[in-house]
Amino acid sequence: MRELRIVKALEAVEREKRLDPLVEKVAGVVDAVLQPRALRDLLHGVPAGHPLHPVMVLVPTGAWISAALLDLMPGQERPARTLVGAGVLAVAPSALAGFADWSATHEQQKRTGLVHSAANLVGTALYGASYLQRLRGRQTSAKVLSFAGLGAVGLGGFIGGHLAYRQAVGANHAEDVPHLVSPGWHEVTRLDALPEGELTGLDLDGQPLVALRRGDEVEVLSSVCSHLSGPLSEGELVTDAGKPGEACVSCPWHDSVFSMRTGEVVHGPATSPQPRFDTRVVDGTVEVRLPDAG
Structure with missing residues (x-):
């Protein structure tokens, strides 16, 4: 038709x-x-x-x-x-x-x-x-x-x-991420390759990630902004966005703000949270796992 x-x-x-x-x-x-x-x-x-x-x-x-x-x-x-x-x-x-x-x-x-x-x-x-x-x-x-x-x-x-x-206005542009990442733990980088306290872009099987290292802990989110697919790894690290003690990432396109710890929306225009990865460090290598992946 x-x-x-x-x-x-x-x-x-x-x-x-x-x-x-x-x-x-x-x-x-x-x-x-x-x-x-x-x-x-x-x-x-x-x-x-x-x-x-x-x-x-x-x-x-x-x-x-x-x-x-x-x-x-x-x-x-x-x-x-x-x-x-x-x-x-x-x-x-x-x-x-x-x-x-x-x-x-x-x-x-x-x-x-x-x-x-x-x-x-x-x-x-x-x-x-x-x-x-x-x-x-x-x-x-x-x-x-x-x-x-x-x-x-x-x-x-x-x-x-x-x-x-x-035109997908209002849709969750990160909804497909769990369907594009395979289950289980994946090596993504060495811990000493991540700068302290800075946003870093990573890649997992073609899926862009944004990581933040704080000491021996690493927080990782999907880098595809849920609002309109902006690259969060190119955004700004925000520490005073209404979440005391939490580091947040601000999207470079439309200024949505997400908690790096939980992925939840701190400020719009985004309304859907970012996919958040579990992380661990094994022998100096950072590994990530996305809950409910696949």
């Missing part, structure tokens, strides 16, 4: 560099508004362990779909109006979460995301106009505006699916 034409259109959007000046302006506004890192982490969904935006969009979308069903039934003007208004109010927190995620993506994803947000903005404006018409008692035009808004929001949802699944 052939792909729909809209898919080819979205691929063209990904390559459309003329969108970049607008992308930069919007990104500047988002960065200025979402200054506190704790707020960004919350909007990214770090406490939830996955992006928050896809969950939050259920509220306005669900309200508007329910309103559409009521609009097809006689005598349901008041509950339909309530649902339309509730959906409009629920857009703001959902949009904030979406823009927080969008601001920490690659340029191709930003271009697509800009069109996604534009479609949703049009849909929200149509629903806002519909709500005003309902207050004025103009039910026919209100319903027309609502169904037009539902179409725009549906288009935005389709583009959101392209972002999430075709």
